[in-house]
Amino acid sequence: MSLLSCVLAALASPTFLLTSLLIVASPGTGAxxxxxxxxxxxxxxxxxxxxxxxxxxxxxxxxxxxxVAGVLRxxxxxxxxxxGLGVLYLLFLAWQSLAARGALALDAAATxxxxxxxxxxxxxxxxxxxxxxxxxxxxxxxVQPAQGQVLQQMLGLSLVFMAMTWIVFALYGVFAAAxxxxxxxxxxxxxxxxxxxxxxxxxxxxxxxxxxx
Numbered sequence: 370m371s372l373l374s375c376v377l378a379a380l381a382s383p384t385f386l387l388t389s390l391l392i393v394a395s396p397g398t399g400a401x402x403x404x405x406x407x408x409x410x411x412x413x414x415x416x417x418x419x420x421x422x423x424x425x426x427x428x429x430x431x432x433x434x435x436x437v438a439g440v441l442r443x444x445x446x447x448x449x450x451x452x453g454l455g456v457l458y459l460l461f462l463a464w465q466s467l468a469a470r471g472a473l474a475l476d477a478a479a480t481x482x483x484x485x486x487x488x489x490x491x492x493x494x495x496x497x498x499x500x501x502x503x504x505x506x507x508x509x510x511x512v513q514p515a516q517g518q519v520l521q522q523m524l525g526l527s528l529v530f531m532a533m534t535w536i537v538f539a540l541y542g543v544f545a546a547a548x549x550x551x552x553x554x555x556x557x558x559x560x561x562x563x564x565x566x567x568x569x570x571x572x573x574x575x576x577x578x579x580x581x582x
Contacts, residue, residue, distance in 0.1 A: 375518070375525025385511045389530050392507075393537045398493045399425070401569050403538040406486060407545030414486055415542020421487035423535040425494025430527045433504035434520065454496045456574045463570035467563055 379385055394400075399422035407415030494500060504527070512522045 372521050372525055372528075375522045376528055377525075378522070379511070379526045379529040382511060385526065385529075386533075388507075389533050390537070393530070393534050398497065398570075398573050399490065399534070399538055400541055401566070401573065402490055402493055403542040404545045405566050407542035408549050411549060412543055412546040415546050416539055417483050417486045418490045419535050419538035419542055421490025422494055422538055423531050424487065425491040426500065426527075426531050426534060428495055429500040429504055430523075433508070434523060456578045460571065460574050463567040463574065467567035 399419075403415050403418045403422065406418040508523055508526050508530075511526055512519055516522070
């Protein structure tokens with residue numbers, strides 16, 4: 370099977386598409402980051418952040434294909450170390466939201482720095498060990514070894530999943546950017562919004578810290 374045929378096969382699987390959509394659309398770090406970017410800096414920042422979140426999937430895919438993701442499952446200390454770093458980074462994002470600093474700073478006339486937004490989004494996904502285990506446990510369910518080219522099938526499924534991630538996050542961000550102009554007019558609303566974002570990142574950190582492998 371060629372890579373293109375693997376992608377088409379993934380697109381032809383309703384079960385894979387529906388399951389992937391439910392996973393991508395569920396609230397998580399990437400979705401919150403993209404919404405924050407859209408509300409605080411507009412459509413361009415939201416689309417850039419969505420792209421960064423999508424790029425953040427690539428290292429986890431590479432680790433899964435190379436078998437390194439299995440190390441996280443077999444060695445609790447490696448998983449806990451990565452999870453601890455992820456929790457700390459989410460708490461850092463919560464502080465940034467509350468203090469309105471860094472890439473999460475509010476500026477109505479700002480032209481967002483693409484590198485900063487992408488770096489922030491990639492780091493948020495990179496420090497989430499659940500993504501590696503997700504690729505290790507989820508994608509193989511849709512691979513058909515009898516058809517051969519297992520690696521290409523995994524790549525085809527991953528490309529479709531990444532495309533869905535970007536599309537869904539971009540929609541979140543564009544919608545957030547559309548209501549941004551109304552919120553910017555209210556300093557009080559933006560203050561509460563920052564607190565809400567900080568709470569959301571803190572809750573995500575707590576969920577990652579308390580979740581089981």
